[in-house]
Amino acid sequence: AAADKIAVGALRFTSHAATFVAYERGYFKAEGLDVEIKFFQAAQPIAVAIASGDVDFGIAPISGGLINLADKGAIKVIGGVLHEEPGIDGQMILASKKAYDAGLTAPAALRGKSFGITQAGSSFHYVAHKIADKEGFARSDIKLRPLQKVGAIIGALKSGQIDSWSIVPHIAKGLAKGPTVEMIGKVSDYIPDYQVTTVFTSAGNAADKKELVKRFLAAFSKGADDFNAALVDKTAGDAAAEEMVKLIHKYVYVSRPYEKAAPSIRNGSMRINKNAKLNLTNVEDQLAWFQSENLVSKTITIDTIVDASFVETY
Amino acid sequence: MADNRAETVPFRGGGFKHKPAVAVSMMVFVVLILFWEFGSRTGFISNLVLPAPSEAFTAFLQLIETDMLWKHLGASLQRLVLGWTFGTLLGVGVGLLIGLFSIVRAGLSPLVSALFAIPKIALLPLFIIWFGIGEGSKVATILFGTFFPTVIATYGGVDNVDRSLIRMGQSFGLTWLSIVRKIILPGALPAILSGFRISASIGIILLVAAEMIGAEFGVGAYILLAGSLMATDQLIAGVSILSLMGLTMAWIIGKAENYFLKWRM
Amino acid sequence: MADNRAETVPFRGGGFKHKPAVAVSMMVFVVLILFWEFGSRTGFISNLVLPAPSEAFTAFLQLIETDMLWKHLGASLQRLVLGWTFGTLLGVGVGLLIGLFSIVRAGLSPLVSALFAIPKIALLPLFIIWFGIGEGSKVATILFGTFFPTVIATYGGVDNVDRSLIRMGQSFGLTWLSIVRKIILPGALPAILSGFRISASIGIILLVAAEMIGAEFGVGAYILLAGSLMATDQLIAGVSILSLMGLTMAWIIGKAENYFLKWRM
Amino acid sequence: MDLQLNNITHAYGDMAVLEDINLTIGGGEIVCIVGPSGCGKSTLLRLIGGLERPGSGEVLLLGQPPKSSLNPLTYIFQDFALLPWRTVEGNVSLALEDHPLSKQESQEIINDVLSRTHLSDFKKALPRQLSGGMKQRVAIARALAVRPSVMLMDEPLSALDSQTRELLMEDLIDLWTRESFTAIYVTHNLQEAVRFGHRIVVLSRRPGRVREIVKIERELDDRGGDNAELDEVQHHLWELMRDEARAADRELLNG
Amino acid sequence: MDLQLNNITHAYGDMAVLEDINLTIGGGEIVCIVGPSGCGKSTLLRLIGGLERPGSGEVLLLGQPPKSSLNPLTYIFQDFALLPWRTVEGNVSLALEDHPLSKQESQEIINDVLSRTHLSDFKKALPRQLSGGMKQRVAIARALAVRPSVMLMDEPLSALDSQTRELLMEDLIDLWTRESFTAIYVTHNLQEAVRFGHRIVVLSRRPGRVREIVKIERELDDRGGDNAELDEVQHHLWELMRDEARAADRELLNG
Numbered sequence A: 001a002a003a004d005k006i007a008v009g010a011l012r013f014t015s016h017a018a019t020f021v022a023y024e025r026g027y028f029k030a031e032g033l034d035v036e037i038k039f040f041q042a043a044q045p046i047a048v049a050i051a052s053g054d055v056d057f058g059i060a061p062i063s064g065g066l067i068n069l070a071d072k073g074a075i076k077v078i079g080g081v082l083h084e085e086p087g088i089d090g091q092m093i094l095a096s097k098k099a100y101d102a103g104l105t106a107p108a109a110l111r112g113k114s115f116g117i118t119q120a121g122s123s124f125h126y127v128a129h130k131i132a133d134k135e136g137f138a139r140s141d142i143k144l145r146p147l148q149k150v151g152a153i154i155g156a157l158k159s160g161q162i163d164s165w166s167i168v169p170h171i172a173k174g175l176a177k178g179p180t181v182e183m184i185g186k187v188s189d190y191i192p193d194y195q196v197t198t199v200f201t202s203a204g205n206a207a208d209k210k211e212l213v214k215r216f217l218a219a220f221s222k223g224a225d226d227f228n229a230a231l232v233d234k235t236a237g238d239a240a241a242e243e244m245v246k247l248i249h250k251y252v253y254v255s256r257p258y259e260k261a262a263p264s265i266r267n268g269s270m271r272i273n274k275n276a277k278l279n280l281t282n283v284e285d286q287l288a289w290f291q292s293e294n295l296v297s298k299t300i301t302i303d304t305i306v307d308a309s310f311v312e313t314y
Numbered sequence B, C: 001m002a003d004n005r006a007e008t009v010p011f012r013g014g015g016f017k018h019k020p021a022v023a024v025s026m027m028v029f030v031v032l033i034l035f036w037e038f039g040s041r042t043g044f045i046s047n048l049v050l051p052a053p054s055e056a057f058t059a060f061l062q063l064i065e066t067d068m069l070w071k072h073l074g075a076s077l078q079r080l081v082l083g084w085t086f087g088t089l090l091g092v093g094v095g096l097l098i099g100l101f102s103i104v105r106a107g108l109s110p111l112v113s114a115l116f117a118i119p120k121i122a123l124l125p126l127f128i129i130w131f132g133i134g135e136g137s138k139v140a141t142i143l144f145g146t147f148f149p150t151v152i153a154t155y156g157g158v159d160n161v162d163r164s165l166i167r168m169g170q171s172f173g174l175t176w177l178s179i180v181r182k183i184i185l186p187g188a189l190p191a192i193l194s195g196f197r198i199s200a201s202i203g204i205i206l207l208v209a210a211e212m213i214g215a216e217f218g219v220g221a222y223i224l225l226a227g228s229l230m231a232t233d234q235l236i237a238g239v240s241i242l243s244l245m246g247l248t249m250a251w252i253i254g255k256a257e258n259y260f261l262k263w264r265m
Numbered sequence D, E: 001m002d003l004q005l006n007n008i009t010h011a012y013g014d015m016a017v018l019e020d021i022n023l024t025i026g027g028g029e030i031v032c033i034v035g036p037s038g039c040g041k042s043t044l045l046r047l048i049g050g051l052e053r054p055g056s057g058e059v060l061l062l063g064q065p066p067k068s069s070l071n072p073l074t075y076i077f078q079d080f081a082l083l084p085w086r087t088v089e090g091n092v093s094l095a096l097e098d099h100p101l102s103k104q105e106s107q108e109i110i111n112d113v114l115s116r117t118h119l120s121d122f123k124k125a126l127p128r129q130l131s132g133g134m135k136q137r138v139a140i141a142r143a144l145a146v147r148p149s150v151m152l153m154d155e156p157l158s159a160l161d162s163q164t165r166e167l168l169m170e171d172l173i174d175l176w177t178r179e180s181f182t183a184i185y186v187t188h189n190l191q192e193a194v195r196f197g198h199r200i201v202v203l204s205r206r207p208g209r210v211r212e213i214v215k216i217e218r219e220l221d222d223r224g225g226d227n228a229e230l231d232e233v234q235h236h237l238w239e240l241m242r243d244e245a246r247a248a249d250r251e252l253l254n255g
């Protein structure tokens, strides 16, 4: 039979490596999937694109937009991708040098400080509130600054216009190396089992094309296994790691020469959940947080968002 | 006259004239909204594609109930008023200089034309660096957006002041300042005011762009949030608020025109 | 005549006239850029605040060298041409209908005014749902942005066609279609063309907004990427490309005006 | 073909403009209509030409217009009403294009009327290149092209400077002497009226009524130079109208 | 105070407009300047009033203007040149505001000139509410307010319809009869010229030169009605100018 044509939405980030590996190494083909990768500038539009039918599968953090789209019956979360886990560098909390010098040396001191986020309802927003909760001050004591774009946040942090931010390790490390930014903590201390990104598909696929979804997840997981082995667990040897970096470089940091891109790719490698396991507990926590912030309707249940029939959840 | 047939002259005028039909206008709006509501209720228009007007209205009511409307509106209006006031004041000033002095014109008017067309959203990152993420960059965005059209309207207005009036002023030996104050300024006023119309609507459009930068409150911020949450009902509500702001501004400027330009019809 | 003093009549004309001073215009540009370059080199203008013009130029050269310029430009031009062409075609069509038929005017013109002023960035999330993330929504953004001003320019043009010419046509017993084709259309053409000027620059401005929607290539996408990377040199290079596109469009429309409106001065 | 106006009364909204106008115009006759500003002269002409419908009363065409006439009632307007985007030739041709004429027939008509108005050298000129007098000549050529039974002229000379007016007046008289067309000639200018009119209809202030109809027997081509009889008629007309003209002049417009 | 023009020659770029104009205008005299379109009449008037500098030659004021004159050389323009945003009163006051006059003095002058031009009832009217004739009266009042030694009038009547023109002509003659101001009166209209001019200067086509100066002895207030002498002068002027006027008329503009 002819292969099923599907489109997968992706960002040019290392965290989407599983898709690239599965594509490059023919795992999708082996499952009878004719995949077209569509690239996006931000995660949010991938969810919208699934709703509009432009894309079949995508990877993105749980966001207010994603939940609302799920509520409107457009999409379903079907698995987990990135996951914070002890022992592996996870997202880090940063402070501007100016704020650091003024005493912001630990997340506990964030009370009354400003914190950069892209938009209300983004993962950054969630992180900031989780820190407040754990440190025991009111969420409103952290002054959130929505700046739309990661680049804008970086600029604002460097120039001391915002005091703090949290971000994935490879960007965090890069920034902290410079003179204007200091690292003050880890997100995993505040959200131990953070299900950072998830894989999702249209509600139609999840309900009517279960077979197709399963085949996609199988291929995707194979890609994830290769990636984890090569760059996260480093059990596959140096040559395999090198080869993996080269493969990823076809998609990520393409405008930089390989020598410059490679360290960033290696630094940015975080574990991708085996078999797309999904931490449902954390997803529920995220949903509860969205609801407590009035960002999504209180009547939405976890079943509206997640179809747990495809992968192992915990 | 042999032939005694008498015929009325055939009518050939008519057409190409507009009878105002307010009833039709109202009806189109009402029918459209009813159809839209009906479509949404029956599911003919998917909720994903477009929320029902009633939902958008509910979102609007919610804004009022939670007192957020005034917070958003207040924040936006403050930015708009500040940015627009300074933008137009500066714009009128520079426009007058360009209109009155050849040297200034030669120096500035190509610059103004070059900068006018630059999309302000593209410059947001620079604005953040230049003016910070506080109110500064938001006001600056609107200021920049309103400055250039005002300059162009103003010096266009000065250029279009009837030369024969200026010549008349000179022929009566009026001083340079008298001519500028009593002839050129009032003569350019209609153009300046119609420039205000344009700059006001540009200002409102730029609210959305301006409030991309670290704004917690503001109609633009509300719309952006609604967009990122895919809360289309709130999105439509927010956009309607902008529309109403635009109508209000146009109405105010219309009043100002009536007042300042009553010498015209 | 007892008093025999003879005096020349005092000169009181002069002033309020513009001598074109192209040299000054050029000089202002050159001096400004040199000053900026100098400021950047000496560190007087921090690199964070504004990159040196030479850096922006280097970024531009890099675009050429890497052949990315044509990719970006090609993608943007395609969107612009498609969106603008359909937007203006539809706009002229609807504008003519509004201009010619009272009923259509009553129904549509308030709707057009209401929708005209809505900021298109605010609608991006809806556009994505309606038109997808492919070229559709990008072209649609530009189409929407250019449609409304064209409608308004067109029916304004039709309204402003000299009524005495229409009356003349009727008095010679011309058919309705003849009057529309031979009098109203050519008479509205100047307004339509100047509407094209406006819609072209709106189209270019909207490129940035349109390419916010998942565009890999395109001048707008390039600028957005540069902004998010705070690569101010690339940002300035990209913005300059937009400016050049604007100038080119204006030039083309100027040529079209010269061709179609040679009957005017 | 004669024209007959029966009890024409017209109003715009509440404003009565014309009241009870009765008039018959016969073939080859030039009837001048004079009256103070705003008394409804142009309105009357529009009613006659069928561009507007009279509030009450009727405008009748007595007898068939000749077959050859393409547009029996043809206007010449004060503002020339030339299409600025068409050449002289194109402007004349406009009047012919909706009629079933062969290209050659049209071309012949155009050449003929242009030569009769001394415009043959200006065929390809655009209106903006022409002086006011030349523009009005083009309008006259265009009117001649459709072989009208009656020419309706609304102040055809009043947009021209006085020397051009003088020149065109001579041309018009020439033309009439050769072809003796029928015309209704609206004007403000009493000198023109006594130069052109076989009969001069004097209207009162708004609402316009017929105050007097003055007949001048002398032939048109015999009215040039100094002519005491015409001076007298003109003087009489001016006496009739002066007070009303003054009152019209001193009226405040738009409230 | 007399005005003397010595060898005035003027050109715009390559285009010679005036050539070697010599003329002296004495007190209380009205000099009419006639000539075909574009021969440089308006230019000449601008040179006389100091609004433009002559290419060569000079315009001399002989003798001191009277102390009371606020603006010795004062224009009246064809297009009235009223500020549309000022009332009748305000337009007159404009001419006085840059002079050191008390409020009361100004008010007196304004009231005086408005009553002399029969405008007292229209003090508060805006230009848009006035007919053309009234507008020109306001411009005349404004000119009178600065007590000019010489009035420079550039076709003051040619924007008016012919009845209003007739009325204003009567008013101007009245005014001159009472105050015998000095004036240079540019016009196209030979009838006006023979009604107003003590001398009539006929200019040739561009470049304008003085072709002839016609003197009319009869008093201004005796020129009304039918008047064979004036008709003859007018006829003579028209004979002088007809061919040039025709040539000017048939010239293509802007290439």
Ligand SMILES: Nc1ncnc2c1ncn2[C@@H]1O[C@H](COP(=O)(O)OP(=O)(O)OP(=O)(O)O)[C@@H](O)[C@H]1O
Pocket: D012, D017, D035, D036, D037, D038, D039, D040, D041, D042, D043, D044, D188, D206
């Ligand atoms: N279409 C119209 N609608 C309303 N009022 C009109 C219209 N046309 C003319 N009028 C009014 O009717 C009156 C007569 O107008 P008309 O143009 O016929 O006068 P006229 O005698 O030609 O004046 P003029 O000498 O100034 O040309 C004027 O008061 C004018 O304002």
Ligand SMILES: Nc1ncnc2c1ncn2[C@@H]1O[C@H](COP(=O)(O)OP(=O)(O)OP(=O)(O)O)[C@@H](O)[C@H]1O
Pocket: E012, E017, E035, E036, E037, E038, E039, E040, E041, E042, E043, E044, E188, E206
């Ligand atoms: N400022 C100027 N620059 C260049 N050319 C000019 C200027 N003013 C007038 N001219 C030209 O000089 C010539 C004479 O113009 P002017 O206005 O003096 O003529 P005129 O006799 O007043 O004509 P009209 O009878 O049409 O009023 C014309 O050809 C005109 O185009």
Ligand SMILES: [Mg+2]
Pocket: D041, D042, D043
């Ligand atoms: Mg009329």
Ligand SMILES: [Mg+2]
Pocket: E041, E042, E043, E154
């Ligand atoms: Mg002149």
